Amino acid sequence: MSRPPVFAIEATNLTDERGTGIGRYTRQLIEALSALQVQPQDEFEVLQLCKRSRWPLRERLAQGPRLSSRMWWGPVWPIPRPACSLLHVPDERQPPWRVPVVATVHDLYAALNINTGDEKKRQRKLRHYEHLRDGCARLVCVSENTRQDFLRLVGGDPARLKVVHLGVSPDFCPREAAEIDAVRTRHGIAGPYLLFVGSTPNKNLARTLEAFAAGGFARDFTLLVCGERSQAQGEALASRLAALNLTDRVRFVGFVSDANLPVLYAGAAAYLFPSLYEGYGLPILEAMACGVPVLTSNRGSCPEAAAGHAVIADPEDIAALAAGIGEAVAMTESRRAAALAYARTRTWEATARGTLAIWREALAER
Template structure:
């Protein structure tokens, strides 16, 4: 029997350091590879990699149902495989006349968030319009992102489908020994609050102010994970010195994927007062680690948290300080409910939802 072939552009899996979209692509492909489906619904998945990265093809996902092929750009395209659907998770798109499904992760460019280069923002805006006009279906990672796309870009609402993201099983409660080993590697002493992020929307400056205002420095340190820019580091270092917090804020820089789960699990609270998120997967990753979460009332954060986090106005420092205190005081039964909520969000369900969207696209071809 010949199974339908679906091609997914997976060049981002060859990047030296995984981006959020790269993690999405890998988790989705791996979940699709092992997805249990009835025989009539079987399919084959082709990972596409640009010719310039083909030498790094060993970084592509491995597993059943998977094979790989390289492709050139628009000027020298390789012959198109006999695929029924092409899935595009980022801006790389083979120029083939085939039904296209794309993933919409966020609307940062349309909202002018995290962009300092206007030419790049305009290019992204044109890409949104391309998706609206070109794609048979669009996978939106949250209802908030779907509504943002319809409001800011437009399109047929029936073609935009919400498929929430899953949580990797590597995010789980860790033993004391595992956490102690991480503390030793990162030179962390005593209980800590955790902040992860290096973009403007993550709201680090206000987190530091709330950490100082709430007088948490008496009992906790604040661990900041993420490779901050030189400009942010200079401003942050100066402000920490003014507040007398230089010894209470640990700037961990980039934390690798191998250490991040234990870093979540060891935190007394995870602080995620983002000004905007297309999804906000770290909310669920922290919950799945057994850590109570502070999240903002903006973007998709309340949708993803689903009542299992402390929700605050991220622009109000006093509200943030009160929210941190409430997060630290979260009772055991609510933490258990948050853990159960996060564990129910699996990549297998994301794969099933994505496959359903592909089948809709095939039916219209």
């Protein structure tokens, strides 16, 4: 009996102290691949690769059946390369091996000049897009919108760009009142609140504050804002809140752990996500999976992620955003239930199976 194929995945981002969105994607994908039930003839192994500089933190890599891990050292490789059939690259780190490569395209921020204040980094990212276009057997796009953006802005063979939507972790689910109250107490939240998560410009916080003020929601709600910010950002926001007379009605709680975030979702009267651009918009589904109504935008992949189950508004129109917040807060129980049911259909198992199918397709082509 021949040995199952070994699919290597660059997993150094799993060693980060605070996981990024791509880090969460990598972990959830690997753990779902580990848990997949397949026929004996379809069995496979997953090799997690970690750069030499992070190898001492390898205990943070995923654990489970069919998983193993190895260090890599590039661009020079002074020790034998572990045998693998294919390499998957979820971010910019890539071992210089001559095997078929599949990469994930999460977004086109750099090509759209969004969230890219450093021009050198933007140009490096643009070169990375071109490298993916020219060097990968297949590209996994997290949404059809991202796929279309890549084809329009970078180019490439449409047949090699495949869409595999992201899943929602089971951690995102409705919570008991006692659990919600405990997290509210921990963060000093009194009374009903609306939730906003994010710190990058595309998340559109400034206009969200304007809409919160314009709609008079401060009478009934606190706006809870999660995400780390620089001192300069904090000072600018404090000045804007004072001008809007919202100083006492907006709470900044900084970084929120993965353990607390689902509970904060579940306790919110609505989740506000009027993003100017998203590669996928996973928080939309995460909030819906917690039973919370969502306001999002008509830009990027947000409508694709919401699939008709969120309130959609123009993210640059303050009046439209204010009206959308009101509609989200008043969302009927039947519509919330439909959104929850839809979010539960988006699983990491499906993401893993879709990714595995693309790996096998790339191997078959070779």
